[in-house]
Each structure stands twice: as C-alpha cells, then as structure tokens.
Amino acid sequence: MDNTKNKSFQEKYDLFRELDPDVLQKKFLNALLKIQNVRRGSIWIKRGRTYVCVEAAGIDSENIVGVTLDAGAPSIVGWVIENGKMTIAQAGSDRRHNREVEAHFAIKSSQILCFPLLVNGQVFGAVQIIDTNPDSIHLNLESSYLTHLQNLVEICSIALGNALSYAREQKKNRRLSSALSRIEKEKTIIGQSKAFHKSMELVKSYSDTDFNVLITGESGTGKELVAERLHRNSARVNYPFLAQNCSAIPETLLESELFGYKKGAFTGAARDRAGLFEAADGGTVFLDEIGDMPMGTQAGLLRVLQKNEIKPLGSSRVQYINVRIIAATNKDLVKMIRENQFRQDLYYRLSILPVHLPPLRERKEDIPLLARHFLNKESKKAKISEKKISPETIHHLVAYTWPGNIRELENLIRYLMVTAQDEVIRPDDLPEHILKTSQDETSKNTNPIHSDPQTNETQNLRDISAMTWPDLEKAYVRALMEKFNWNITWAAKASGINRSTFASRMRKLDIHRGTGPPS
Template structure:
C-alpha cells in the first residue's frame, strides 16, 4: 500500500523539492503552504503522516501538531526546524510529535525518519485492531448459551469482572474455562493491560518456576541471559493459571507468597520485583479432595478460591447444544469457504442425544468435521462423526425432568436406521433386512425422519 505524506511548508520551493523526493521513495506526497490548508486536506484526504515546518504563517507548526493529535491521533507528525530551534523541537516530541528533522538535512535522513514513523504507526494500529478483535471475541455476547446453569455463569462473570478478586474456575476439560477467563479480563478495568495464560500441566516442573518468575543470567545451566517471567509480563493485567491442580507443591509455596506480598524474586536473583497482577485460576480437579490428600496446599486453596465459578459440562446444558453448534457453524463455514447454513432435524437430534465427554471443544471439532464433509448447504446426520452413533444411548439421570417419549423413540429409531445404512453402504434393501423390516416400511421411516440417503452414510 502506498502511504500518503502531507508536506506543510510556506517555502514553496522547499515543499516542491520534498514532495518530488518523497515520490522518488515510493510515497504519494501532497504539499500545503499553511496549517489552515493542511487541516482542510486532512479533512478530505486519507493522510498517513504529516511533515511540517515549525515556523508557518498564521497557525504555527506547534499548533498544527496539537490539532492533528487531537483530531487524528493515529497520524504521526514529524517536525522540520532550523538548527537554532532544536530545543523547541525536543519539547514538541515530548508533546506528541514523532520526531524532528533539523535544517539543513539530507533527504535520506528524512526518508528514514518517515519510514520509522510509518512502521510504528502500523504496529500501533495493528495492536489496536487486535485488541478490538479480542475484546469483541470475548465480550459477554460471545458467552453462548441460554440454559439456566450457563446463565448463572454469566451472572457470576458480570458480578466479578469489575473487581480485583481472585477467581477460581472449576469444570471438566473443554467446558470453556479460558474463554470465561478472557471474558472476565476483557470486561474489567484491566482490559488494556496484558492477559497472560500459563498451562501449569504442560510445563515440566524443572522449568515452571523459571516460566512463572523468570530467571537471571547464570542461575542454572542454560540460563544464558535474563528472562522475564509470566508474572512480570502480566504486570497491571491478568495472569491465567490453567490446570492449577497440577502445580507442584514446591512452586505452590512461592505462588502463595506472590499472592500475599505481590512481590517475588526471579530464579537465581536476590532483587524483589513488585507486581500488580489479578489471578484467575482454573482446574478440572476437585481441589478439596487434593487438599485432603496433601497434594495441594490448603492455604493456597483458600487464597485462590475467593470467587469460585463452576462451569457446567455440556451434557448438563443440552438446551445450548443447538445454539453452540450454530455459532461454530457460522465461524467455521466462513473460514473453510463453504456455504453451509444449518443442520437437519436429524443432525440436531443426534447431537442433542450425545453425552459429549469432550464438552464444547468436542462439539466444535464435530461441527468442523461436518462442515468439511458436507455436500449440501445443510449438515445431515451422516455428515457427523460415527462416535455420536456408536456411543451407548444416553440414560436419564434421576434428577432429569420428564422427557418427551415420542422424541426419545424417534431418536433411537433414527440411530438404528442410520447405523444400518452405514453398514450396508447405503443400500436400503440390505438395511431393511438387517433391521428385520420390509423395504417399504424402511422407506417410509427414512422419509418421516428426513434422513438423506446416499453413499455418505458409509463413511
């Protein structure tokens, strides 16, 4: 992309030389003789950088810079000044100018300064875009679900996100603990500071202490330079300690001290570092049981369990399966580039009847696979993984509300028919024989249950 540079100088000859030179460097350059003209151009054109003389008739370069910073804060301003006014230019940098160029100058120096300013501006813009995307991705609207158990989770997130309280997320693997942790962070006063995630189960015990607290050069074999730990990297923001139940006892003691005193020493160091970090911990284990078995420190447990949130398993919020599946379908169909717009009743019935031991993560993988293999705009039961049909039928729990008998029978009938069609490579005559019914009866049932029969059933 060609960047557009606005050159502001009342010396027409110098402005012409600068614009011509900048165009030779590949930029698009526009000249203005006054600050007033420059502001008019900024109002109607997309400008990537302003290069302005400090001394201008009427409104001077300092006032122009302040106005640009106020109205277009993303546009960097580079000042041109006489050598005698360098002190003024330094003050302007403190006020918000990117840099200054003293006369007389070399055009290569001007191009180098402009290049640095544009690169920094692009980095800042990209960071802001990514931050906006993250905040949108982890807004409350993206905590998907209407079931009573999940509505309770959203209520708790709403209650705690504006506070400094330490949060403990409990739930099976795949229930979305990190998504909830990010939602808490990006809806808190710390949203503009870092969110740093550490999986305590994925890092070897010998490296975990250094990973969390950093180390100094020479602290151990291989420590060739100082390293900043995750606590220091998260200063002012949020540190997410995933699978905290797998943290070794020895490191738990040091973590307890950081939470209590908000300071720590890097491995091999003797200088304390103070940090302001909010901790969100998560685990799929029963930490009370771990405390009773001396596998987790009781004092650390109470420090972390200030505001516990229990995330329900997907089988406990079956009303949300269709909503979540539609959400994943929308995202995945767009990324794969296929026009897949929904699910047949048979596919939804199969998904609703499955126990989902891998929870939301397994559901997302299931939808992704279905999007890839689907040959029509609607995902049907044969597009779903075979696991959904090989698994034993769901048993009602004692506390389950009464179910719809017709729906349960339809679900069982559908599973039997689809499995028979799979085993017979989609041949209805053989499937009817396998089921012990007439071919005409099977045809009527397939039509009633809206099962699309083709060779995909054999996948």
Template sequence: MMNDLDYNFYRVLFEDLDPARLMKRFLELLLKIQNVERGSIWIREKDHFVCVESLGGPSQIDIIKGASIHADEKSIVGWVMENGRMTIAEGGKDPRHFKAFEKHMQLKSALILAFPLILRDGQVYGVVQIVDTSAGGSRLNLDDHYLRILKSIVDMGAIAINNALQHTDQIARNRKLEQTLREIRNRIQIIGQSASFLEAMKKVRDYARTDFPVLITGESGTGKDLVAMALHNLSSRKDKPFVVQNCSAIPETLLESELFGYKKGAFTGASDDKTGLLMAATGGTVFLDEIGDMSRLLQSRLLRVIQNKEIKPLGESNTHKIDIRIISATNKNLNEAVKEKTFREDLYYRLNVLPLHLPPLRERKNDIPLLLKYFIKRESLELGHFQKRISDEALSCLVDYRWPGNIRELENFVKYILSTVDGDMVGVTDLPDNYKHPAHRQLPGGESLPFADGAPSGQPADPAGRPDFPFTGLTWEALDKAYVRHLLEKNNWVVTRAARDAGMNRSTFDSRMKKLGIRK
C-alpha cells in the same frame, strides 16, 4: 478583511469534525487574517508539547510537524501553556524562544504571536503560534482592537478543535469497544442463552470490574481459557499483557523458571538472564491453567507472590514488586485435593476469592443448536464452503448426546461433518454411530460400544438380571489401547499426567504407547 472572512470562519469551525482537516483550515484562516505564511498548533501530551499542525512551506512542515518540546524546556509554547495568556515574542532574542527547530530553516522567526487554546472551564490544552518572518515582523497587525477580535476567533476555534478531538476519540473508543465485543463473540467464542450459561456470564461481567483473583472450574473443553481471556478483555487491564501458562504441560523445574525467571549462572545452562512470566505480565493478567497440577513447592512460591505482591527470580537476592491479576483454572476438585494434602489450603483460599464454575455442555442443551450454527458458519467461511444445515432429526440426536468432551468435542464434530458430508443437509445417517444414539457410549480409542442401561444395544440383559459383558469380541490389546488413549485424552495428551493416572512411571507409559502404536 475580518468581515470578509466571517462566512469562511464559521464554515471552518462548524462544518468539519475531522481534527486534522479542521486544524489545517483553521490555521490557514488565521494566517490569512494576519497576512503571514508560517504557523503551528501545539497540544499538551503528558509532559510534552506536540506540534499537531504546521504551515509555512515544506521545510517548516517537515521539521516542526510531529516534533515535541519537553515541558521542562524553555519555550513560548510552554510559557503560554503555563500562563494561559497571549504573548508576543521577538524571534531569536526572547529567552523563551525555542530556536532548535529553526537551525535548518532559511527564514527565521522575526515576530511570534501565540494564543492559548482554552476550554470553557479555563483549562489550557494547546497553543497556536502565528509567525512573521518578514524584516522586523512588519506584517503582523498588533493593534489592540484587532488582537481582541483575533483572540475571540482563537477561543471559538479552540472549542471547535477540542470538540473534534473528543469526537474522534469517542469514535476510537467505540470502535475499540466494538472490536472487544467482536473478539468476545467471535474469536473468544463465548456463545449461549441457557440459564446456567447466562449466570456464569453475569459473573464474568461482575468479576471483570475487580482485580481480585478468579478460580475457574469446570470439565475439560468447557472453555475455561476463553472465559479467562474475556475476564481480561473486559477489565481495566485489557491494554496490558495477558500471559498464559499451563501448569501441567511442563516439568516442575522448567515451570519454576518460566514463572519466576532466573539470573545468569543461577544453574547449569542459565547462560543469560530470563524474565519470568509473572514479571513480564506486570500491569496485566496471568492465567494459570491446570493449577491443580502444580507441585507443592511451586504452590508455596506462588502463595508468597500473592501475599507479598513481589517476586524473586532464581539466583537473585533482590525481590521485585509486581502488579498482576491472577486467574486460575482447573478441572479437578480442589476441595478434595486440599483434604488429600496435594493442594495447599491457604493457596486455595487465596485463589478462590471469586469462584466461577462453567457448566458442562450436557447442562446447556439449549445452547447446542446455537453452538453448532456458530461453528458451522465459522468453519465454512474458513474453508470457503457453503454452510450446511442439520436436519431436525439429526439435531434432536445431537441435543440429546452427552458431549463428554464438551465444546471442544462439538467444535471437532463440526469439522468432521464439514469434511465428510457431501450434501447441503446433514442427516442422521451422516452422524457417527455414537452420535446417532445418545444413550450409547463410545469406547475411548475410536471403537463405538453402544450401551442402553448397562446392556449393549440389540442384546437383552441376562434373564437373572446380570448385564451381559459389554466388551465381547474385543481383544485384550484393543482394550489396552482404548484404555491408554482414554487416559491421554482425559489429560489433554500430557503424557506425564496420563502415566500418573495409570499408576506407572513416565518411561513405562511411553513404552506402552510405543508398543500399542499410539501417537497424537
């Protein structure tokens, strides 16, 4: 019988790297050798033994496959795992027999033959059980010579199964890595080849290997949030939470509740316990955007979190240990903020362990064609349109344009041309005026005011050397509207911050917006 199975045995072991198929065919072979119908394969997973394959009729498969036995419970599987030796047990009588699974089976185990699945280094990672349900266990061949041959077969099968499991695991890891890279390239939209960009990306790769705080600086629209996500996805914390909070988007008291959480009854309206974002992110990464707008009070609380690695929700007396990595970002000069006493110096040094500056798009001219091509392709696929091309002349204008809104402006520009240009080619005539003439500035609010060295295009400077007034022909209301829109755009439409920059309170600024008919 053994000789007749030699060919099938080697074919089973070496022709298939799919673990599920290999284990099923391997178990079928062992049961055929022993002339029995019930068997199972178990694998160690942390503190449990899990049945990954089972044969012996529908009831056996339904009950046992996928089931688990805790390592602390007595079982034949556990005994073989611990001792690393073959064993023979009498079903229902041996104290090691875990009988719970057989309660609903018509045929009970009479005799159980169990072998360890052992690696070359002697590590036991699983168990294969061969079960005889015949009266007295009369079918199992327990001859010493026969068992030694059977053990050799199991040992080779153990290595083959482990190889298949590792192969599958490697494929899964490769797919996960490819998915991460796709996310970084596509969804996270980090694209470029300029020297300043590559230098920043090298820091991203280096910083991702550590757990130290990172402070990302750069103008609005340079992709600070995307870089923060890349830092998380490339780190050892990638499978843990990535929590984002904009520190300027909500009032101070609400921001405190969001970050630190609170206990029921901590204040009026606290009807239930709330877990703060800092605690919810434990094991992962917290990204604090616009950190420069955080109040001094919250700066002090955040400093204590970083120093002590613990958090105390509002209204609670106990502290909780947390394990988080903090990445923060700002478009402000925090050095100046420290000098002006609006930002704590000690917190600044705690956050700025790994500084990362993102260059503005005007310093990445070589990347502009790449980014245009990427966004055109992405948005065209989204819309189901053919991809448009940009003429050399138009591309020259776009490369020379200063892109004050950086990548965010470029992305929105692509959406504009895809919506307004009818043909397949985008020419200079298709560009808005301020893009046609890069040296000209666009007045915030939509009006284009061309400039050339201080003088409007087409108008000579004053002979005495005084530049002509560039706002000739505009009403005071138009200028007021443009200024208010400028403040809103500058502050990402956070009205509180725009009002502060204007030197007025929020309600007055709201009234001004309403009067001018400005809405996002």
C-alpha cells in the same frame, strides 16, 4: 526559471505537500525566520481555553515547546488568536507580552511579529517571528513586505490546518481499527441455558472487581474463554492477558516460565529472561490446570499472592509485580487439600471469587445453538458455504453425553464440515459412537407414555385410565417437550399437529419449562 528560483519553488512545493504536521510546522517556521532573517520563533495552537506551543526555534526553544498559556493570561499569541489579526509588539513595553514564559531565558525577545493561523476562516493558532536584537533592526516591517508575508502565512496555515486534521483523523482511525480488531478477536460466548446463564452472571459481576477468580469445570467447558472475557471486561484490559498451563511440564521449567531466571541460574541460562508474571505486569495471568501445579511452585505462587513479589531463579532479589490471577481446574481442590496435594492457604487466596462452568450434558438446550455457531464460524473461516443440520441430527447431538464438552462438539462440527457429503448434515453423517450413545440415552430417558408397550402396557393403561383428559394431554405435551428439549417445532412435528396449534395448547394447559410434575 533560473536555478535559485527553481530551488525556492521546489522548497515551497515540498512544504505544501507535507502531511506530517510536525515536519510541516518545523519547515514553515524555519522558512518564515529565514525570510525575516531572525532566529527565534514559535507556533501556538488553540486547545480549548489554552494555547499550546507546538514548535519553536532558536536559543531556549526546547524550554518553550509544550508550554501552555491560559486564555485568561496576557499574551501576544492569545491576542492574535482572539482578534484574528496580525500584530507587531515591542516586547519591553507591550502589556500583552507574557514575560513569565521567558523569565529564565538568557536572551529576551525585543520585537515580536505575530500572524494568526486560519483555515476555513477559523483561527486555530498563531505563529510568532521574534527578534532578540535589543535594537530591533532585523525585522523587515515594510508594509508591502508584510503583505507578502501575510499571504505566505495564509497559504501555509491552510496546509498546516489540513495536516493537523489529517493527523487527528489518522489517530482516530487507528483507535477505531484497534477497537475493531479487539472486537473481532473477541470470541463469542454462546449459551442461554439457565445453568450457564447463572455462571455468566457471576462472571459479569466479578469483572468490576480485582480479586482473584477460580474457575472450575470439566475439560472443554470454556474455562479459558471465560477467563479471557473476565480480563477484557476488567480495568486491566489494556495490559496483557497471559496464560500458562500448569500440567505436563517439569517443575523447574514451570518455575522458570512463571518467575523468570537470571543468567547462569542453570546450565543453558545464557542471559536473563523475564517470567510470565513480569511480562503480564499490570494485566492478568491465567493459570490453567492449577490442580497439577507441583507443591514447590505453589509456594512461589503464594508469595505472589501474599506480597505481590516474585524471585526469578538464580536471583537473590525480589521484584514487585501487579497482576490479577485467574486460575482454573477440573480437579476437586478441596479433596486434594485433604490428601495434602494442594496448599490450603493458596486455595483460599485463589478462590476468593469462585465460578463453576456446567458440563454440556447439563446445558443441553445450548447444544443446537453451539452447533450452529461453530458451523457458521468454521464455514466463514474456511470461506465455504455453510451447511445446515437436520432436526434429526440435532436430536442425536442433544441426546449424546459430550464427555469432552464444548471442545468435543467444536471438533465434531469441523469433522462434519469435511466429511458430510450433502448441504444438510444428517444422522448418517454422525460417527458411530455418537449415534449409539444418543440412542441409548433416548431409550433411557423415554417417558412412561412412550415406553415399551410390551412391558409397560398394563401399568400404563391403569395409569392412563385413572387420569382426566386434560391431565393426559398435559402429560403427553410435557413428555414431548422434554424429549425434544423444549423445542416447540420438533415437538409439534412429532405430535402430528401444526406448530401454532401445539403452542396454543401449551398455553392453554399452562405448560412451562420447570413447572408441573416431574416427568
């Protein structure tokens, strides 16, 4: 092979190897124009009931890329796509030629050679090779030459068709993997207790709106987790969710974090810096510990809520922003208003949609679920086998009061994963303070039937003798169920009868949670 042939072979080989449709169609079009010795040409792709120009070359090409032709309007490309056949058209006299497209072009087309683009027998577009010379002498229309050209177009159109579907698949893939990583990052919210369920129902209904939300609850009850969920389920999901803790941060620093500053606003402000509200524009700002926000900063926040505007430190100009605010606190804001520590006008604007998250001690049924959830999650994270928790250990966890709420439980599970020796976590593994408090709580909560026989025996005997047998059995089963937090398996174990018999007695005695006399 001589050098010229070798080069041309290499060029064609490169063309067919190209996977980026933008690069491929450009190279393809230029190769055709070079072969026919003309400068103008374009590639059109069928999209639904339209044909879109995806590539063009020559003078005015920038005005044609992106042009969309309706399938109903006359056009050479439309005719070629619909008929799947090559055509030669004299632009001046051919009725199929769309004159509107080049109405503003200084140089008009004179002769158009148009080939269909096919892959797997399906036409997906067309390529036009255009002569702009009024005498139409550049295009070589000799039949054997056109046959060779047609063959080249066919091969290139397969390459282009494949590159387009590869790009489509890649785009789909990217979309899927970003959705997948969003799902993976989404933290699971655990809880089936009535109290928690009620709060979550409210949260669900708030997601469809754009009003500000105030989440109250003790520290560690999941306020930030819920705020994130609210954002993810809202129309703002594709914009940022940015959080700021308002406590333990000096007032000027908090203001510059939230509202940003201009260069020279204070010593050390070497350049302009955008604040959280500007960075979150279009999304959600989560203000944690709002009860600790200084009064001065509260005034700035009120301006955001009233007028959707912020004024960066050192700036005389206001900026408009569009954010949803979710605030959270473990403080009694109403009491703080009375004590002049929190602005009433701000409170009303923040608390349009309020939700309270119950402390863990008021949703004890969720403790076993949460403990197992954290064990599973942390073991997966640490890539170690998951330990089990014995029913007795769960019993202690349920009885404990959890002042640090879910965060404390999560940390305890991490501690137990490291310190428990066996595959099963037993009460001995628990820290002293949990064992002690849980034992105190258990003895406090014990039902009269189980109370100390020495002190209550006479009273109990009197009570019992006044009861019928079914009443007595009912009281016994109910007391056991409450002691074991309505876990039938443990209650049955404690009573010494098997689970199904116990469950069937419960049904017969019509015992349900929330019904019957208070124990």
